[in-house]
Amino acid sequence: xxIFANLxxxxxxxxxxxxxxxxxxxxxxxxxxxxVAMMLSQPEDPMEKLKRSVQNPNAEKTPEKRLxxxxxxxxxxxxxxxxxxxxxxxxxxxxxxxxxxxxxxxxAVRFFHFAQFALGILGLILAFVYLNLLGGGEGFSTQKMMxxxxxxxxxxxxxxxxxxxxxxxxxxxxxTRGFPDSLDMMLVCVEAGQSLxxxxxxxxxxxxxxxPALAQEFDVVAYEMKAGKDKTTVLNDMGERCGxxxxxxxxxxxxxxxxxxxxxxxxxxxxxGEMRDKRVMRAxxxxxxxxxxxxxxxxxxxxxxxxxxxxxxxVHGITQxxxxxxx
Numbered sequence: 439x440x441i442f443a444n445l446x447x448x449x450x451x452x453x454x455x456x457x458x459x460x461x462x463x464x465x466x467x468x469x470x471x472x473x474v475a476m477m478l479s480q481p482e483d484p485m486e487k488l489k490r491s492v493q494n495p496n497a498e499k500t501p502e503k504r505l506x507x508x509x510x511x512x513x514x515x516x517x518x519x520x521x522x523x524x525x526x527x528x529x530x531x532x533x534x535x536x537x538x539x540x541x542x543x544x545x546a547v548r549f550f551h552f553a554q555f556a557l558g559i560l561g562l563i564l565a566f567v568y569l570n571l572l573g574g575g576e577g578f579s580t581q582k583m584m585x586x587x588x589x590x591x592x593x594x595x596x597x598x599x600x601x602x603x604x605x606x607x608x609x610x611x612x613x614t615r616g617f618p619d620s621l622d623m624m625l626v627c628v629e630a631g632q633s634l635x636x637x638x639x640x641x642x643x644x645x646x647x648x649x650p651a652l653a654q655e656f657d658v659v660a661y662e663m664k665a666g667k668d669k670t671t672v673l674n675d676m677g678e679r680c681g682x683x684x685x686x687x688x689x690x691x692x693x694x695x696x697x698x699x700x701x702x703x704x705x706x707x708x709x710x711g712e713m714r715d716k717r718v719m720r721a722x723x724x725x726x727x728x729x730x731x732x733x734x735x736x737x738x739x740x741x742x743x744x745x746x747x748x749x750x751x752x753v754h755g756i757t758q759x760x761x762x763x764x765x
Contacts, residue, residue, distance in 0.1 A: 522547055538681045539605035540651060542658075553598040561594030562587060606681070609651045613682050616649030618717050620656070621688070621710035628703045634692075635663050655680055669696070684713060 523529045529547065536546040543549070565587045569578070578586065620641050627637030642656035655676055662672045670693055677689040688709060695705040 522551070534678065535602060535606065537679050538609065539602045540609055540654070541602075542654075550598055550602065554595050557594035557597055558591045559594075561590035561592070565590040610680070610682050612649055612651045613655070613680050614684060615717075616645060616652045617682070617684050617688075618710065618713040620645055620649070620652060621706060621713055625703065625706040625710050628706060634669075634702060635660065638663070655685075684716070 523532065532547050532550070536550060541549075569583055569586055623641045623644055624637050627640050628634070632640065638656050639660045642653045642660060645653035645656065658679070659672055659676050662675070663669060673689040673692055677686040680686075691705050691709050692702070694700075695702050
């Protein structure tokens with residue numbers, strides 16, 4: 439026990455009162471870095487290598503000719519069990535959210551969880567360095583030091599979640615704005631004699647400059663139809679990926695039109711008219727909300743200066759009279 443007491447006293451004399459905590463944190467950080475480095479440098483599983491060579495014999499000779507389905511980040515593949523949820527429902531939900539945000543890669547879920555882990559660790563490291571090594575935490579108690587160290591790590595961990603949520607909202611808004619225009623263009627293409635597949639390709643090409651998110655969704659639909667996927671499944675997948683009620687209703691209209699054999703052009707004409715009316719209603723709603731939103735700003739920027747101009751001279755005169763009375 440005397441040896442530990444002497445060691446603790448030496449550490450406190452060198453690093454200060456928080457020396458033991460600094461030393462333990464440094465050792466823990468070094469262990470984490472070493473563990474990650476060892477996991478990255480571990481050799482590939484021979485069974486996985488054999489399985490890949492059997493599935494694609496030319497993969498080792500011509501890596502540039504690998505199928506698109508096999509193009510996944512091999513470094514992240516080693517951490518698949520750590521970076522992907524075990525629950526299939528939770529994994530599917532996260533994949534859908536990332537696709538709605540515009541991230542269509544197969545490794546999107548892994549990159550998302552890796553970003554959470556990396557930013558959380560980075561926040562902890564920066565807070566630890568600032569508070570302990572740069573002297574930013576002088577005079578803080580141990581509890582306060584821990585709180586100020588954990589908060590940046592928690593912020594870094596939740597930054598990817600906020601970013602993805604914000605991206606989903608922006609992308610849905612862009613799809614909602616551009617959808618009526620896409621219906622008008624699709625109606626023109628169908629009435630010109632083009633099939634549904636051809637008009638989807640044409641609309642996707644025309645929308646790339648103005649509404650890239652919606653054009654990307656139409657591109658995915660066109661590619662899946664060209665690949666031979668069932669049209670009903672493709673349209674339902676589009677409605678689920680977009681997450682917009684207007685698109686889901688449009689998908690239902692197309693499926694019902696194909697099921698009952700009615701004219702697609704007539705269905706598009708009616709639905710396009712409804713979407714135009716709905717867009718006008720949204721614009722009117724936003725315009726009606728504007729006066730209410732401006733009321734608070736107008737009061738804060740107008741009333742205080744007005745009170746100063748009207749009441750200020752009177753207050754100044756009363757103050758001067760009070761000073762004269764005292765004298």
